[in-house]
Amino acid sequence: MATLGANRAAVDFARAALARFLAANAQRGKLTGRSGFGVSGEEIAATLGASVELPAGSLDAEDVRLRAAAEALRVAATSKPEPLLGRLARVFSLTRTDLQIVSLLLAPELEHDLERVISYALDDFTRKRPDLGFVARVLGGGDDTQADAVLRRFQDGAPLRRHGIVTVGPQAPETSSAMRPVRLADRIVSFLRGHDTVDELVHGIARIGARRVTLDEIVMNPEIVARIRRALDHRSGPPRVLLAGPEGVGRSLVVEAILGAQGKDCVKIDLPGVLAEGRIEERIAAALREAALRDAVAIFDGGSAIDKDVPRALVLAISDGIEDLAVPIVFTLTTHPTWLVGAVASLVELDVPSPTFRERLTLWGQVLPPPLATEEQLETVASRYAFTGGVIKRAAGRAASSAELRDPENPAVTIDDLGDAARLMFSHRLGAMAQRIPTGFTWADLVLQKDTMDALKEVVRFGRYRAFLLEEWGFAAKLPYGRGVSAILAGPPGTGKTMVAQLLARELGYDLYRIDLSQVVNKYIGETEKNLAKIFDEAESSHAVLFFDEADSLFAKRTEVKSSNDRYANLEVNYLLQRMETYDGVTLLATNLEQGLDEAFKRRVRFSVQFELPEETERRELWRSMFPPKVPLAPDIDWDMMARKFEMAGGYIKKAALRAALIAAEAKRAITTSDLLEAARLEYREMGRVI
Known part of the structure; x- marks a missing residue:
C-alpha cells in the first residue's frame, strides 16, 4: 500500500506541475495544443483537474496546489513502511529535485492519459515523452535559474545518469541539446511498478x-x-x-x-x-x-x-x-x-587467510564423512595439502567419483584417490623450466646404509607432521620463516640421490620436478633471479617438490668481489638464500660436492642426508634387487663374487644389470654370472677404472 500511495503522490505531483506550466503559458499568451489534432483545453483541464487557460490574473491557486503536491510527494516517499519510490531516492542519494524529475517521468508510464497532456504541452502529438528542456521548464516554474538547476541534474556525473535511472536519447540533427528525449529506464519503471525483473545487461555477469x-x-x-x-x-x-x-x-x-x-x-x-x-x-x-x-x-x-x-x-x-x-x-x-x-x-x-590444519581437517570431514574416508586419511591430506575450502570440495568430489567408479557398492576412497584428486587441483607452468619425474619408488626399493635411511625417514616425518607442529603446537611463532621442507642429498655419483628424491616426493604426496638449470641460469644480469622467482612462484601454487640436481652449480659459495661478474654472481646466491627462507614447500638439493655449497645454504637447509658408497653387503643386495621378477636368472649366479669384485655405486650397478640383461636377451637364455662379469667390466671401463 505504501508503494501505491507514493506512486499516486508522484502522479498527483506531475499533474499539478503540468497544470501550473500550462496555466502559466496561457497567461503569457503562449498557447499550446494548436496543432490541429482536436484536443481542447477543456479535455486537458479535465485530465489535470485544473483550468489551463487563464487569460489574466494570478497563478496563486496553481502554486498552492503544486506546493501541496510536492510536500505530499516528499511525505509519501519518506513514509514507513518504505515505498519503492522512497527506496529509490534513499539508495541513490537523490535530491528533492531528482525525486520530482522521476515523478514527472513516471507519471505517463502509470497514467497513459498524461501522454496526451505532454503532447498537448509540446504542441506535437507525435511526441508522447518529454525532452530535457520541457522537464526543465515544467519544474523550473518560469525561473531560468531554477530551470538550469534542473538541467544540471541530467549531466553525466549526476546520480540520475550515473546510476542509470534515466536514459537520455541522442541529439537530433539541427536541434539543441535541450531537445534530447528523456525517459525513465525500463528497469526503474518495472521496479516502481513492483515487478521483479532483471536487466539483460546483468545476465551472465x-x-x-x-x-x-x-x-x-x-x-x-x-x-x-x-x-x-x-x-x-x-x-x-x-x-x-x-x-x-x-x-x-x-x-x-x-x-x-x-x-x-x-x-x-x-x-x-x-x-x-x-x-x-x-x-x-x-x-x-x-x-x-x-x-x-x-x-x-x-x-x-x-x-x-x-x-x-x-x-x-x-x-x-x-x-x-x-x-x-x-x-x-x-x-x-x-x-x-x-x-x-x-x-x-x-x-x-x-x-582472509588460508585455513589452518585443523580447519582443513574439518572441511575434509564435511565433504567426505565416514564411511567414505577415515580420520587417518583426512588427517594425511589435511596436513599434506594447504587447500582452501573451495579446492577441498572439488578434490573430494573427484576422489569420491574415482572410488565410486572402482566399486559402486563400496565407494570408500583411498589415500591414492585423495592424492590423485589433489594433484589435479594444481595449475602451474613448471613444465617450461623443469622436468616432471615419476615417483614410483617405495622404501622396499632402497638399499642404503642405516644412518641414511634414518635421515630420510626424519625428512618424511617432518613433512607429514609439519602442519601439526606449526599450527597445533604453536611452533609457527618460533619459526617466522624457513618453515619449508628442505634437504641436501650429498654423496658420490650413483648413490641413489635422484631415486631418493622420487621416493620422498611419493611419500609426501607431491609431484617431483627436476629443475632444468639450462633454462634457469642466464648470462644477462637479473634474468637468473627472474627465472628462479618464476619457479618458486609456480611451485608454491602447485605444492611441487623442487629438485635441484647438481645443486653446487647454482648454490655455489659466494666469492670475494673482484669484478662485476663476482658481484652479480653473489647477488644470485643472495636471492636464492632469501627465496629459500620464504618458500614453504619442499626443496631437495642433490650434490656430489657438498663442500662446494655456500655455507649459508647449509645453515638454512633443515636436513642434510649423506650418501656413502655401498659396502659389500649392500652391493650384494643391490645386484639382486636390480632384476624384475620376470627376468630369467641362472640358479648359480655368484652374487657374493660380484659384490666383492666390483666396488660400484647403485647407479652403476643398475646400468651393468641392464647390460647383462641385454646380452642374455640377445642369446635368448637366462642371465648368467659371465653376463654379469662382462657387463660389470664394461661399466668399470667407462668409469675409468680397471679390475
Whole structure:
C-alpha cells in the first residue's frame, strides 16, 4: 500500500506541475495544443483537474496546489513502511529535485492519459515523452535559474545518469541539446511498478540472491568472521570492504552467511565476466543499480587477473558507480590491488587467510564423512595439502567419483584417490623450466646404509607432521620463516640421490620436478633471479617438490668481489638464500660436492642426508634387487663374487644389470654370472677404472 500511495503522490505531483506550466503559458499568451489534432483545453483541464487557460490574473491557486503536491510527494516517499519510490531516492542519494524529475517521468508510464497532456504541452502529438528542456521548464516554474538547476541534474556525473535511472536519447540533427528525449529506464519503471525483473545487461555477469548457507557451516577463524561482520555493520555510512585471500577460502561465502543471518540479500558481480562480455560501464552500472533496487549488498568477485592491471574503464565504472550509492559494497579479491585502494574512498581492508590444519581437517570431514574416508586419511591430506575450502570440495568430489567408479557398492576412497584428486587441483607452468619425474619408488626399493635411511625417514616425518607442529603446537611463532621442507642429498655419483628424491616426493604426496638449470641460469644480469622467482612462484601454487640436481652449480659459495661478474654472481646466491627462507614447500638439493655449497645454504637447509658408497653387503643386495621378477636368472649366479669384485655405486650397478640383461636377451637364455662379469667390466671401463 505504501508503494501505491507514493506512486499516486508522484502522479498527483506531475499533474499539478503540468497544470501550473500550462496555466502559466496561457497567461503569457503562449498557447499550446494548436496543432490541429482536436484536443481542447477543456479535455486537458479535465485530465489535470485544473483550468489551463487563464487569460489574466494570478497563478496563486496553481502554486498552492503544486506546493501541496510536492510536500505530499516528499511525505509519501519518506513514509514507513518504505515505498519503492522512497527506496529509490534513499539508495541513490537523490535530491528533492531528482525525486520530482522521476515523478514527472513516471507519471505517463502509470497514467497513459498524461501522454496526451505532454503532447498537448509540446504542441506535437507525435511526441508522447518529454525532452530535457520541457522537464526543465515544467519544474523550473518560469525561473531560468531554477530551470538550469534542473538541467544540471541530467549531466553525466549526476546520480540520475550515473546510476542509470534515466536514459537520455541522442541529439537530433539541427536541434539543441535541450531537445534530447528523456525517459525513465525500463528497469526503474518495472521496479516502481513492483515487478521483479532483471536487466539483460546483468545476465551472465551477476548472480542475484545469496546462497543458503549459515554461519554454523562456515569453517573459518571466529575472529576473522567477527571482523567481517563488524565491517559490514559500519554505522557511519554504507561500508566499502575488501576481503583479500586465496581463491576458495570462503570470502564471498562468509559474507553471504552473515547477510543471511541478517535477512539481507546480495548481488554478486563477476568482474572477469564483465571484462569478457564488454560494455563495462553499462554492465557495472546495471549491476550496481540492481543491488540498490533490491536493497542488497553488492559483491565484486574477482580472480587473480583482477588483482593486477585492469582496464581504466573498469576502475572508473566502479569508482563512479559506487559514489553516493547507499549500498554496502564488498570486494573479494586475492590481493590488495593498488588500483582499488585508489578508486574507493574509506575502504576497509581485511585479510582472509588460508585455513589452518585443523580447519582443513574439518572441511575434509564435511565433504567426505565416514564411511567414505577415515580420520587417518583426512588427517594425511589435511596436513599434506594447504587447500582452501573451495579446492577441498572439488578434490573430494573427484576422489569420491574415482572410488565410486572402482566399486559402486563400496565407494570408500583411498589415500591414492585423495592424492590423485589433489594433484589435479594444481595449475602451474613448471613444465617450461623443469622436468616432471615419476615417483614410483617405495622404501622396499632402497638399499642404503642405516644412518641414511634414518635421515630420510626424519625428512618424511617432518613433512607429514609439519602442519601439526606449526599450527597445533604453536611452533609457527618460533619459526617466522624457513618453515619449508628442505634437504641436501650429498654423496658420490650413483648413490641413489635422484631415486631418493622420487621416493620422498611419493611419500609426501607431491609431484617431483627436476629443475632444468639450462633454462634457469642466464648470462644477462637479473634474468637468473627472474627465472628462479618464476619457479618458486609456480611451485608454491602447485605444492611441487623442487629438485635441484647438481645443486653446487647454482648454490655455489659466494666469492670475494673482484669484478662485476663476482658481484652479480653473489647477488644470485643472495636471492636464492632469501627465496629459500620464504618458500614453504619442499626443496631437495642433490650434490656430489657438498663442500662446494655456500655455507649459508647449509645453515638454512633443515636436513642434510649423506650418501656413502655401498659396502659389500649392500652391493650384494643391490645386484639382486636390480632384476624384475620376470627376468630369467641362472640358479648359480655368484652374487657374493660380484659384490666383492666390483666396488660400484647403485647407479652403476643398475646400468651393468641392464647390460647383462641385454646380452642374455640377445642369446635368448637366462642371465648368467659371465653376463654379469662382462657387463660389470664394461661399466668399470667407462668409469675409468680397471679390475
